[in-house]
Amino acid sequence: MTFEKLNLVEPILRALKDQNYINPTPIQAQAIPILLEGKDLLGVAQTGTGKTAAFSIPIIQQLHQNLTKNRGRNIKALILTPTRELAIQIEENIKEYSKYTNLCHTVIFGGVPQKKQTDTLRSGVDILIATPGRLLDLINQKFINLKTLEYFVLDEADQMLDMGFIHDIKKILPLLPNKRQSLFFSATMPPEIEKLANNILNHPSRIEVTPVSSTVDKIEQSLYYVEKTNKIKLLIELLQNKNLESILVFAKTKHGSDKISKQLNQVGIRTEAIHGNKSQNARQNALKNFKDKSTRVLIATDIAARGIDVDHLSHVFNYDLPNVPETYVHRIGRTGRAGRNGVAIAFCDHDELPLLKDIHKLIKKDITIVKEHTYRNDDIESSFLNNFKKKENNFKRNFKPKNKKRSLKV
Template identity: 60%
Template structure:
């Protein structure tokens, strides 16, 4: 199937062609027609399968077809997302797709001055991409009004709720019109998340492209059983031996991420950490250097890493195994994207054995055990 078979308008098709995309992914094939018809939707698909375009393209088309010219634009669509990095990424994609349309957007998030964001909003924007905290802040200041919202999108909904945004989201929901189109996208859909989704959507159509347990087929997964105190030595050895272009290393905590950076530096390896305590400028600088291959090793916590889309990332290392098995799926979804091959290596100490068992149960696969060469 080609994008032109999805009833998308010519300006969008032209923009898509210029990005180099020719064939829609499975989630795009299923979701775009449903959204264009005006239905509410629950979309569940593995990371790296193109969820952003699955909602951004039909969103732009629906707004373009019903826009009013010559008036100050009220905010007509709201995209809620958990992290700054993901908000920026979504905004960048919308900017690409709207190239030949007269629709404006703005991305707002905390950790930076609100001045520039407020200026953009006051010019009039059709689409607002926001993290919940900054959005509520600007709503309380009477800078943002959501009473004209036609389409509401919750992206990475499971992560937003896991991060404690449930009360913020409920507050925001009281300020948007009850008559609206709502899209609920997530890579995982545990029962409590699904229950919440059905509570805010109206007769939603469900699209489940890959189950929660699905891990990328082209990701080669392996695990080392290693003592906690020996992890840094093993990490250093792997990074020096494999000499991958770029590697993301996952740490369970912010303090742990910073510690790994310092220990690698002592072994002659330059790395940078991204986590919630880092300033927005520091996080964007590290991400920019990593995407440009000026920085080869990125140490990340799960919250900071969600939504990072790095082309041709060959290796992910789980320095700490996650205690939530679905998080493992998200992590290794950073590699093996868009049909590329990838490798995911995990370190497992004695205390983490139960986490490994939960992960293997979820994905229905025994992860290959690697031996440490001494």
């Protein structure tokens, strides 16, 4: 399968060729024909599977073909996404795919002065990429009107839920025209997200590229049992390996990510941190340095990590295990993208054993335990295994098979 077989117009094919895109990913091959038919779509796919191209290419094509019919520069497509980094990344991709068309696009997000954004909106745009807060703010200020909208995309819906944006989305939905094509993408489908999708979509086609809450097979996962006080020592020891080319480390808190970054820099490991307390310029510079490999290690919180799109990201470290098991899937999905191999390493201390149990339950896969390392702690592993055995024994003790029915003697 090639992009040329997907009935794409010449300007888009030329733009894709410039990016050396020849073969569509599974979600692109399935979604593009459906969307070109004008149908609503529910896409369940992990990060890194090519979702942005899957939803943006059909929108660009349809707007390009209809541009002569409606020359007004009114907002015709809205792409809603949870973080500024992801919004910027989507806008960069749309810029690449639409370079040979006459479409106008822009991105808006909070944390920066709005004047530049509102000036662009006044000049007219066809495609708007936005985060929920800034979108509502500019709607209330009368800078944005969604009455002319034809296409609506809700991306990373489960992350929207985790970040508390569902209330904002519910405020935005009544402002959209009833007649529109809607696209809904999420890496996982908990009940709340399923309910939201039902409210947004109209008889949608459903595409599920990978099993819900699964981890990519090509990602090599390993686990280190280590005390909390020894985590930074273990991380430093592992990062001495120069074969680890680009490393994304997940910390639970903003303060924790800054602390880890400081400790790594003190031992000569070039590191930057990215989180919500950093200014937009600082976050963008950190991402730029990481992408061009002048910074080898990036420490991130979950919210800030959305939108990090780095080719050949070799390793993801779960320095702190996430409270929500689905977040583990999101995190390690930053490596092993587009069919490449990747490595995901997790640290686990005593307090995180319940979180590890939830992860095991969700992904239904064994994570390789690394036993030979300097800071190995057998007590943590024993606690984990004993807990499993205890639950198994309780189940056997409490399990009472139903009595078999006696046969009726005649």
